[in-house]
Amino acid sequence: MDVVHEPGGLSTASAIADLATDWYWQLDENLCYLFHDGRRAPLNAPDHASLAGRSRLSHLCGGGAATSSVLQHQSMLEQHLELDMNIAVEQAGGTLVHCHIVARPILDANGQFRGYRGCGRDITDSVVMQQQLLHMATHDELTGIFNRRELHTRLQRLHDFVQGTRHEFSLCLLDLDRFKLVNDTAGHAAGDRLLMDLVELIQGFLAEGETIARMGGDEFALLLESPADSAAKRGRCMIDAIADYEFTWENRPYKVGACIGITPISDGQGTVEELTDRADSACYAAKNEGRNQCVVFSHDSQAYLEYRAELEQLEMIKSALQANRLRLYMQVIEPSTRRTQRAHYEILLRLESENGELLTPDAFIPVAERFNIMQDLDIWVLEHCLNTLEAFRQRGQEISLSINLSGNTLSDQSALQRIIDTIRLTEVPASLLCFEITETAAISNIDNVVSFMNSVKQEGVQFALDDFGAGLSSFAYIRSLPIDYLKIDGYFIRNIRSDSTNRAITAAFVQLSRDLGIATVAKCVEDKATRRCIQRLGIDFVQGYGVARPRDVDQMLSELSVEPVRKVAWSGMIGNNPGSLA
Incomplete structure (x- = not known):
């Protein structure tokens, strides 16, 4: 059947159709084209005229196999239904073109079917964009595997499937060991490459249809079509393969390990949240072993x-942060031989539980570090210390404070920026602050720590290396750390009068500090006799119960508030010379 061409060119209706759609056409009762036209070239045909008399199905198949959406489209045509649908048309070479089709059957005066009128529009760009957005929403950008969100969706689907059945699957949480070392020493590019290599390695242990997802950082989740005991055997094989894998970056070899926690997914095993919680606890147990x-x-x-x-402790910490139940105490750090105009204190953090019990850091800090909220605690302390400095100034006193920073914060770039922003937002001179970092935190990630310290020192803040000597490993690193004060670990100070070895080691610490231009602080000075021994050794500052017990910041401020208020202007920098802490 010939194509009907309108004399004199396109009619007004055709011109309007050209504006609204890419193709428009009419079929006869056999679903063959009466005409096909449009502003774009037809699919699977050299031109519009070549489609005259050709069936709609053969046109859309293009000589190849019909896609499922094209078959659905054909079925609706054969049923004489109205169409408003998307189809995927495969062209020569396998390229898919996505089209939105709208069509309506033609009926004569007697209601008999006489064909179709329809139009189509190429929506490939829109469909591809939607597919890309969907992929981004469900996949990890780096590795290309599923992300936490999609894992939760699939776990929920699997959980619902097993209810009322005897099927059993397994949820596995895999946590890499020593990955952070690669990231910190070789850089993020190396860490990214290692993660991609390990994902490919793990995928080799998965059957078709099983799921691997990246939960974040170096944590992964697997959904295995195996009972827990079989999943454990497969998990051990994965662990062995990861342990045997040698990753090389810039001619340097690295080894990592992994721990896996597994929980069964079966009828009556609880909610998705409970399943995730159990797998996490099993992984926690694996790491402890x-x-x-x-x-x-x-x-x-x-x-x-x-x-x-630990989860209960975590909720307690979060609740304390929200309800402002964290308490600051301050303990004075005095010069060992002289007095200074400005008093200096170390800030000590306490947490008040809901029943009013005051908890020391060892009761909540390890949990805060494990669950990665230590940065929030450190920022809270910094903000309240700045407020404390201002409050003392308003009462006529200018003091300086030492604040402990966790290893988590030192290795967190976002925490660094938060600290700098917090300091810059206040009128309190940064020179009144001294951050204390532990020896262990400093040497575990020396390059990042040095970079962190240098960035903060540019704001005027000073640094002290705390618990020095606890690991007897800092001598090789101390020269590279931009520290102002060395706080000698209390182990050497407590029995320094009776232990000649500790006295000799402490004397070596003091000499090393002098050679490097660093002031020294003795911790855990519990009595006057120990203080006199400290003085003879030439240690610059002393701290401990023998000097002064910690006091509640709010209580100290309340005692000062009853005195005549005399505001003082901020003085200049503390100075960077040894012995200038106060």
């Missing part, structure tokens, strides 16, 4: 009970 371990969840395991206790 040492490197390269695989543990299946058990309700009565000691590790699970400890994990639950």
Whole structure:
């Protein structure tokens, strides 16, 4: 059947159709073209005229196999239904073109079917964009595997499927060991490459249809079509393969390990949240057992009970942050031989529980570090210390404060910027602050720590290396650390009068500090006799119960408030010479 061409060119209706759609056409009762036209060339045909008399189905198939959407489209045509749908048309070479089709059957005066009128529009760009957005929403950008969100969706689907059945699957959480070392020493590019290599390695252990997802950082989740005992055997094989894998970056070899926690997914095993919690606790137990371990969840395991206790502690910390139940105490650090005009204190953090009990840091700091909220605590302390300095100034006193920073904060670039921003937002001179970092935190990530310290020191803040000597490993690193003060670990100070070895080691610390132009602080000075010994050794500052006990900041401020208020202007910098802490 010939194509109907309108004399004199396109009619007004055709011109309007050209504006609204890419193709428009009419079919006869056999679903063959009466005409096909449009502003774009037809699919699978050299021109519009060549489609005259050709069936709609053969046109859309293009000589190849019909896609499922084209078959659905044909079925609706055969049923004489109205169409408003998207189809995918495969062209020569396998390229898919996505089209939006709208069509309506033609009926004569007697209601008999006489064909179709329809139009189509190429929506490929829109569909591809939607597919890309969907992929971004469900996949990890770096590795290309599923992300946490999609894992949760699939876990929920699997959880619903097993209800009322005897099917059993397994949820596995895999946490890499020593990955941070690669990231910190070789750089993020190396860490990214290692993650991609390990994902490819793990995928080799998965059957078709099983799921791997990146939960964040160096944590992954697997959904295995195996009971927990079989999943554990497969997990151990993965762990062995990861442990045997040698990653090389810039001619330097690296080794990592992994721990896996597993929980069964079966009828009556609880909610998705409970399943995730159990797998996490099993992974926690695996890490506690040492490197390269695989543990299946058990309700009565000691590790699970400890994990639950830590989660309760975590909620307690978060609640204390929100309800402002953190308390600051301050303990004076005095010069060992002289007095200064400005008093200096170390800030000590306490947490008040809901029942009013005052908890020391060892009761909540380890949990805050494990669950990565230590940065929030450090920022809270910094903000309240700046407020404290201002409050003392308003009462006629200018003091300076030492604040402890955690290893988590030192290795967090976003925390660094938050600290700098917080300092810059106040009128309090940064020179009144001294950040204390532990020896362990400093040497575990020396390059990042030095960079962090240098950035903050540009604001005027000073630094002290705390617990020096605890690991007897800092001599090789101390020269590269831009520190102003060395706080000698209390182990050497407590019995310094009776232990000649400790006295000799402490004397070596003092000499090293002098050679490097660093002031020294003795911790845990508990009595006057120890203080006199400290003076003879030439240590610059002393701190401990023998000097002064910690006092509540709010209480000290309330005592000062009853005195005549005499505001003082901020004085100049503290100075960078040894012995200028106060």
